[in-house]
Amino acid sequence: MSAHGPRARPVQRRWWVVAAYAAVSGTNQMLWLTFAPLTTEAAAHYGVSVDAIGWLSELFPLLYVVLALPAGLALDRWLRPSLALGVGLNAVGAVVRVLSPVYAGVLVGQILIAVAQPLLLAAVTRVVEASVPAAQRPRAIGIASAGLFAGMLVALVLGPVFGSERLDALLLVQAGLTVVAAAAMMLALARPIWPAGTGAAAPGVERGGRLRSVLADPVIRSLVLVAGLGFGVFVAVTTWLQALLAPAGISADLAGIMLLVMVLAGILAGVLLPEPVIRSGRAVPMLLVVVAVTSGAGLVLAVLPGPVSGLLAATAYGLALLGALPVILSLVETHAGAAEATATGLVWLGGNLGGIVVSLLVQATLGRPPVAFGLMTAVMLLGIPVLVALRRRLSTSAPAETVP
Template sequence: MRMTGPVTGSRWTAIVGYSLVGAATQLVWLNFAGVTTVAADRYGVSESAIGWLAQVFPLLYVVLAIPCGLILDRWFRAGLIAGAVLTALGALLRLVGDDFGWLLAGQIVASIAQPLVLNAVTGITGRYLPARDRPTGIAVGTASIFAGMVIAFLLSAVFTTSESLPTMLWVTAGFCVLAALVLIIALRNQGSFEVPPLRPDRSALKVAWSDSLIRRLCFLAIFPFGVFVAMSTFAQALLEPAGVSGGTASVILLVNVIAGVLGSAIIPILVVRRRAESSLLVVSLASTAAACVLLALAPGVVTGFVAITLIGLLLLPALPIVLELVERRTGEADGTAAGLIWMAGNLGGLVVAVVVGLLVDHPLAAFLVMAVIAVIAVPGARALRQPIAELRAQSQP
């Protein structure tokens, strides 16, 4: 492949810029997750209304995933920069007025930007890293997305009062603006690998969806995404009857995401080197099911820490592994293919969260439902062994 554009410095700078923006999208998304009650009191709205500040993100992602993927496949650099700028703009809009209306406006703008950024995780590595470094690049980019969740939880732990919420929003806006500037400078200064153009008679969506492996990965993504989102949303309520306080549950979830960041940054790299993608997916799903069964039968502080941390450590790395397979499979339509994966995952998150939400007063049943959902996906993960082996053979010179 040839390089396009000027080449200065390490092309990893582009990955660093992308990682900062990826973290920024999650920071804006979850800013109020740990201060819902405080925010509701400050802005004079219900806790449900504050919840919508986060819920607009997965809802709009399902709608915009494919259009944003198509934009990235046609105008990658412009589309990604637009996502970074819109994320910063959304964060800044929340500073215009100290009321719920401006908060919601900022969240909507940032939620439009999110698929432009997250869909680009495979494209940024495919365009700015050689093939040998792409699994590492995808692992780093994905881990940074989860790291943004950690930053959001940490900020909500620091800025806990009504009077401190504006400061939290200023800190968030500063981070988002800085991340956008770093990415823009990095993309202007770094050359990129050429990506084969689509044939005139083929659309990116047709290329992505016509691939049986991509369709199978989309179906598989529904299950781990669904369990993780449902667990993150309702763990505190489901563990409360067992004597787990809200503060303790927040710490458990924070440790869960930190474990996921570490796992996503390390495990996929080792798995790809050992050619064990299918095995890791099977292990992560089976371990998640076992952890959910443990929580169903023996809920408590200790089991909560052990089970939910295990879920984060093994389940979240499934995402970069799946995305790395997508990058290898669809170089000409990677944005759209990644969009399909993210869309399926967000759809799974919405559906499973709704089901678990209906069972929130019945923790035993809720945890068992999540266990069953994880188990259902195990045969599909095992069946990927042969297609992945064929993909690896095709990738070898």
């Protein structure tokens, strides 16, 4: 269990705080993917190109790569104000999108939401630590992670439900959900449960000790690599599944159903898996199973693409890849010590970089679906030596308690 020196104190059960955080981080994911199901319709609505609408989503991973580490460092030193800033930017960005009738205003709103994203996502382990006892933190991280995936699911469902004819109403509904979630999280931040700010940090920390301690930790480095591989494949699947299965006669509607099934399976796995996996000390064996399951799913789609195999593979991808995230974050919470948010931000950074790289590699092979699915399988198999090394490191390393 991680601690934070003399200011650490017993934590009571405050599941409503975890729920508020899950809601606000989920709305961030919802706002990110608002235009993904309506790309061509939104382009016509605002009188811009399809590429311009694509940038409303694509700027998120790009800004995350730039802001992940600064956001993590800020959260570790000034948790409440940094998290409040992320909550506020997220809500303001959603409202700006409603108030602006033109593309430029929507772009500004998306930029604000994208800046909020690393401040929100990197805070998950710190929020959980302040809210529930140590034994229940894996479950809490799973619930918080499920909130992220639920936000994605809401975006994928609401877009087609409202359609291009009611795009303004869609933005208004999403802004309403975001403001309500933000109010709940601000109420949580007003409670006296949060660790004191560390603006007057120790000299080693002032010189970047937190970041150095994270980068020097072989366990955290292994977790970053695992996240990069797994989320690289997840992002590639969500981005290109329909295009890769189209030659097998899979329609856009059926591919959309497969993606919904994938996310629903991930929500279920994220809630149910982390606690028993972490409690039993079987995190690495579980992650090795993730490699096996996703590799098998990729090979099935490479050899026998079709409606049934596609649904089964999508379910496998969701259960395995999304179920792995809270397990990885639970290991971060256990081993990162006072640099939790920095380490969490680094894991998210690895995931975003992996998503960019693997998606681009798969894009280059879209004309050859078996090669694309084989490539994703090869990426997952790269995780085996990383996980073997991680298992050895976990058996010989102690959780971090302080930052030198």
